[in-house]
Amino acid sequence: MSSTTTGATGRTALVTGASSGIGEATALNLQRLGFTVYGAARRTDRLKALADQGVRPLAMDVTDTTSMAAGVEKIIDETGRIDVLVNNAGYGSYGAIEDVPLQEARAQLDVNVFGAAELIRLVLPHMRARRSGTIINVTSMGGKIYTPLGGWYHGTKFALEGLSDCLRLEVKPFGIDVVVIEPGGIATEWGGIAAEKLKDASEHGPYAAQAAAVAESLSSPASARRNSPPSVIADAIGRAATARRPKTRYTAGFGAKPLIFTRWLLPDRAFDALITRATGVPRT
Template identity: 75%
Template sequence: MNKTALVTGASSGIGEATARKLQELGFIVYGAARRLDRLEKLAADGIRPLAMDVTDDDSMRTGVEQIIAETGRVDVLVNNAGYGSYGAIEDVPLAEARQQFEVNVFGAARLAQLVLPHMREQGSGTIVNVTSMGGKLYTPFGGWYHGTKFALEAISDCLRLEAKPFGVDVVVIEPGGIQTEWGGIAAEKLKESSGRGAYARQARAVAGGMAANADSGRNSSPPSVIADAIGKAVTARRPKTRYAVGFGARPLIAVRRIVSDRVFDSLISRASGVPAK
């Protein structure tokens, strides 16, 4: 019997690589994204395209209902859809901050709510929440983004305890620097939000570093390393609760555990390119 997986944010980057990895492992894979045209390459290779907006409840319910109608089960949910909204806390409009939480947190939580009844009935399943090393540490101008990732880490921990008695595993994936569109998009958001005004000098410096890394591929790993970790997690008899993978993830998380807040403030400011006074 083929197991079924749903991967959100499947149109590129980590989501696309994960959809392909799970298909390689024998899963029937549904790749979800807002626009079906961006899923054409996956569809051509036998991955089932699914139009889904993780900020639209009807869209999510319809998608899960379609999977159940066509396969009768859902074994893996990979909550990967997300983006980075960067800017000074003072500058970012609360409407944008709420949208960041809608996509990165509430969309993932709602999909978990929708698949859990089916997983409980089966007595098995795995929910994979893709957070970030940014769910364990922080950077200047990333307050709203880091807030979503810290929140998803906490929700995942609570959900793991709640779902365990029903045979459902909850796994957190904490990517480090990855070669995706994320860095370029976050840099543009930062320039839009804080490229002028009181924070402009710092924001332009940080955005420049983010964009340069994104363009060059420096300080980053290919999306396949995350896909491989997810593949390992969903096929393990007893998966780890967390997988920190990709450029810088393990050492930076380890440093954050060891040093004081003030020392980490200094380290991360310099690494982010914040100019000295």
């Protein structure tokens, strides 16, 4: 074994949003690396394929504190430890800020930000007691860049990036690592869900032309063909979970590294023009 990695035998990992896509691939990869893995989702029937391969299914709703507390307690009762928390649960809700009801905006924040934060609060006492642990927050390249009609989604990812940076400083004295994973375009259900949310919010009215273009960019077959498989992100999470000194950020998946670099390089209005062209939004 490389001197830069640690053995996973006897270590426990909790992965949220494990019923499909990145979460499912991550749960299986961590199990292959030797972790006892709990795959969490609201509906355990969607975890049967994982359970058949040895991942332990866990009913958990990341918008329900009681559900999360019960899940963490179950893991501690059964294994005595949580070494790695992967906050992967999340979804994309697009639409013009003027159009999206605040109820939907709050729902997006509840899942993408507050759910992750509450799980962190629940596992930290156990990690601090052992003076070790790794918290892995799956954000997005959308936590570093922005797109038209994606205000609430990007807002949640920017928030999780900032929360992760502050948390990293807070828990370092206790031997706990905090890692951010920034996926690019990944072949999951995410794009289709985001496109449907976008149509519901802004298909009609003053933002209709923008909505049509962005929905097409999110869900077109051409875009889907370019996207990377979920295993690309699962591999990055596996590296972070087993490293003796993990990087603070892992960026992987279609478009992520060049787009984040371009955002860093360009002034705001130049990036505005580039991302507007890239999403096919008509310019007035």
